[in-house]
Amino acid sequence: MANETSERRHMSKPPLKTISSEVDAWIKATGVRYFDPLTNMAMLTEEVGEVARIMARRYGEQSEKASDKGKDLGEELADVLFVVLCLANQTGTDLHAAWRRRMAAKTKRDKARHAANPKLRRRVAR
Ligand SMILES: [Mg+2]
Numbered sequence: 001m002a003n004e005t006s007e008r009r010h011m012s013k014p015p016l017k018t019i020s021s022e023v024d025a026w027i028k029a030t031g032v033r034y035f036d037p038l039t040n041m042a043m044l045t046e047e048v049g050e051v052a053r054i055m056a057r058r059y060g061e062q063s064e065k066a067s068d069k070g071k072d073l074g075e076e077l078a079d080v081l082f083v084v085l086c087l088a089n090q091t092g093t094d095l096h097a098a099w100r101r102r103m104a105a106k107t108k109r110d111k112a113r114h115a116a117n118p119k120l121r122r123r124v125a126r
């Protein structure tokens with residue numbers, strides 16, 4: 001039963017294709033056009049920096065300022081994903097196909113690697 005549901009889910013439009021189309025429609029309707037790829041590359045760096053700020057201050061050893069406390073990690077990660085999807089769309093990259101290839105390669109490469117890593121068996125002291 002679970003396999004049947006899983007199969008049906010995979011037969012519908014893949015999530016990356018769905019959100020990729022959503023971003024493209026949004027750009028055309030609201031964004032006028034894509035920023036050029038190099039501008040989007042800079043935007044990606046900016047958005048990753050916003051994620052890094054939350055990680056360093058909320059989960060790392062930097063103190064979290066009052067102005068940082070309301071920031072939502074999920075929304076900042078979504079900003080990163082949005083720009084990644086823009087870059088894929090505007091360069092004609094099929095991110096879904098690339099994702100499938102990379103997951104297959106990672107699975108093949110790391111099949112025994114992480115299971116054999118003793119560092120992953122102990123918690124890192126904070
Ligand atoms: Mg952001």
